[in-house]
Amino acid sequence: MKEPNLQKQTASNPAEMERTRNRKVYVPRVDIYETKESIVLLADMPGVDEGSVDIMLEKNVLTINGTVEPVGFPEHNLVYAEYDTGDYQRAFTLPEEIDQNKIEATVKNGVLRVVLQKAEKSKARKIAIKAA
Amino acid sequence: MFGPVWRFGRIVDLMPEVQRLQREMNRLFSGVSQPFSQDFPAINVWSGEKEIIVSAELPGADPDGMDISVVGESMTLSGGRNPEALKEGENYHRQERSSGRFSRTLQLPFRVDAANIAARYGNGILHITLPRAEADKPRKISIKAE
Structure with missing residues (x-):
């Protein structure tokens, strides 16, 4: 059985764009599930709060950005480290038409939850083919 | 030669x-x-004169279900998180987040004052401050000139 990888992964090429700030970028682990009316996305982003996460939907590409300020204790020395802090970035192409006005996002305990309501199904159209 | x-x-x-x-x-x-050890959760440790601070990234954990216990010079941190409960007709597109119980024991560099351990959980990050026991603090020994 494959050992589950429990640590966060560094982004190999975050959104194919260079960033102005020289900071590590991580790919948040996500769960995405579909209900009848919506698509729900859950992302593990420890260190972000509601003010430091940005969600963008352009056409059908959903981009999540989270900024994390490094924590430090000025009177203490970091003597042992297993994880590093950095920003989060990940983008998804959404499968169905999403109602852009009905996107709800919440952050609780470092987990981002985005609920994307599906748009009313556009009516099926029959396309008449004309003889040339 | x-x-x-x-x-x-x-x-x-x-x-x-x-x-x-x-x-x-x-x-x-x-x-x-593996770039890091596979012990979960990953921890960082800061050391100061009077205390050490242990931090761990535990997104989505229930702070009430977390347990920190200190025995001698070792500290055990345990807790967990439940998977999202899906209703009938809902299905996963992808499931990358892990869920379940975890437990990790750390060896501390000194005896700690168990009564004054403070733990704070915010934004998915746990910080535990472990003050050094009074009896274990280093004593300054003055050297007398003869």
């Missing part, structure tokens, strides 16, 4: 480097390397 011995010495000096290279090559091609 001293030439070969001297040269031999150089080869011996090179061995650790050769072994390191070999390890690197093995690591590159085995595909099993």
